[in-house]
Amino acid sequence: AEAAPAAAAAPAAEAVEGAHTAAEQGGDSDSDGDDDEAEAKSDGSREPVEEPPYRKTPEGAAPLESGAIFRGRVGAVAESGHIAIVNDLIDVGRTRKYLRQCKSDRSRVDGLIFGFNRGGFDVLVYGLRAFCPVSGVSIDNIQDPTTLLGQWGEFHVQAAKSGSQGLVVSRRSILEKEARKAAKALLKSLEEGQTLEGRVTQVREFGIFVDIGGVEGLVHQSEISWEHGTRPADVAKPGDTVKVVVLGTKERESKRERHDRVSLSMKALQPDPWDAHKDSLVEGTPMKAPVVRTAEFGAFIQLAPGIDGLLHVSELGGKDVQHANQVVKDGDEVYVVIERVDKKSRRISLSKLSDAEAELFEKGELTAANRAPKLKQGSSVKVVVQQVLSAGLQVRIENVIGKKGRGFIPNSEMGTARGTDHRKKWPPGTEIDVMIIGTDRDGGLRCSRKRFLQDEERRAVREYRKEVSKQGLGTFGDILKAKLGLDQDSSQ
Incomplete structure (x- = not known):
């Protein structure tokens, strides 16, 4: 029965408790004055005490309806104001002896939780x-x-x-034993990829702990969402019900751990952004995107929700830039182009657009159509001089954006005599035919004018020999005589 709140029920509780104590001491039951010596036999053994004939509410019995009459006596009153009513006569002395025996034998007893107080709960055990x-x-x-x-x-x-x-009384050891047994059975049944529903028990900076039925697993921060930097506290709180996917189990590393470690994932149930954006994230695509985090080696740019690309620090400035945050900060929007997409490792490399390219992008005149041609070592291409340095010429392939369109011709590969003034002969804007001889560590092209000229000479010789082989020696002589005759005519 549920009485008034504890403060209001205190006087009634004291009166009932006093009456109940008096009944226990000398009412309708045996005295509790028997001690352990009276229970012992002459040979030192103890005579077993039978379980008291106390009737527990049968399982499946129909619950009492509101307004029904229930006759009994007050068994106890809890500090919370809840009253236990018992309709059995309790042999207090015999019951206490039996409970002492249960304590000694570590036997289990049935109890009914009927109230609570500041330190715990009130439990009715065999009417006591x-x-x-x-x-x-x-x-x-x-x-x-x-x-x-x-x-x-x-x-x-x-x-x-x-x-x-x-x-x-306590039931913790019983619950722990049952939990270990259930956890062992659950661990055996877990399979990789299995979807389960669980309850959040803890939220830490590194992840979320989820109870999946007696076994606690960890959803690491990296497995919460496809979006990088998601804080666990922003996703769930203790008590929340969540769905997770089993990634695997690992044997516990110490005896302090109650069971094997279970790795879980929440993002496995979310759509993969790499599948959703596979058609838009292709090499050569220019875009304007925000910086989401910075590091010593570069800045990460969010190309789509859950997909970031790396803009290397070399793209942000010269050798003086030691950290990307010296040039950009979180939230800044930058103009970039996708250089390389590695779907297997889920990595995207970016390069920064020049100011001129960024202006064209804003006008809508710079699209993914301006991709670099299939260039490989030995390919010939026409480039435009951007800047003449002391070590060589910085050049760019016309209409190709990103680092794949950038190149450098060392002075040693210009094919000119020592002391030639390159600034005067090839000012910015001049077109030069070059051969691709490799790439540098930043992904730019290494070009050579000298090798292009050598290749042109070899090509001219091959064409000449091919032409000679077609015409034959006589024909060649006639051509030579005709040429000489023309020369003689012209000399006369």
Whole structure:
């Protein structure tokens, strides 16, 4: 029965408790004055005490309806204002002897949780009031004590304080044993890729702990969402119900751990952004995108939700730039072009657009159509001089954006005599035919004018020999005579 709140029920509780104590001491039951010596036999053994004939509410019995009359006597009153009514006569002395025997034998006893107080819960055991500490009633954190009221359970009788006549019970060891057994069975049944529903137990900076039925698994921060930098606290809180996918299990590393480690994932149930954006994220695509984080080696640019690309620090400035945050900060929007897409490792390399290219992009005149041709070592291409340096010429392939359109011709590969003034002969804007001889570590092209000229000479010789082989020696002589005759005519 549920009475008024504890403060209002205190006087009534004291009166009822006083009457109940008097009944226990000399009412309708045997005295509790028997000590352990009276229970012992002459040979030192103890005579077993039979279980008291106390009737527990049968399982499946129809619950009492509101307004129904229930006759009994007050068994106990909890500090919370809840009253236990018992309709059996309790042999207090015999019951206490039996409970002492259960404590000694570590036998389990049935108990009904009927109230709670500041330190724990009130439990009715064979009609007698017992105290169960909060730590002994559940292995989980208790958010609302009223959820346990009316529950039957098995308990162990614990040792009470010296000189105390009160009963102390706990069911923690029983629950832990059952939990270990259930966890062992669950771990055996877990399969990689299995989808489960669980309850969030803890939220930490590195991830979310989820109870999937007696076994606690970890959703690491990297497995919460496809979007980088997602904070676990922004996704879930203790008590939330979430769906997870089993990634695998790992044997526990110490005895302190209750069971093997279970790795879980929440993002595995979310659409893969790489599939959603596979058609738009192709090499050569220019875009304007925000910086999401910076590092010493470069800045990460968000190309799409859940997909970031790396803009190397070399694209942000010269050798003086030691960290990307010296040039850009989180939230800045930059103009970039996709240089390389590695779908297997989920990495995208970017290069920065020049100011002129960024201006064309804003006008809509720069698109993915301006991609670099299939250039490989030995290919010939026409380039435009961008800048003449002391070490060589910086050039660019016309209408090709990104680092794949950038190149450099060292002075040694210009094919000119020592002391030639390259600035005067090839000012910025001049077109030069070159051969690709490789790429540098930043992905730019290494070009050579000298090798292009050598290749042109070899090509001219091959064409000449081919032409000679077609015409034959006589024909060649006629051509030569005709040429000489023309020369003689012209000399006359």
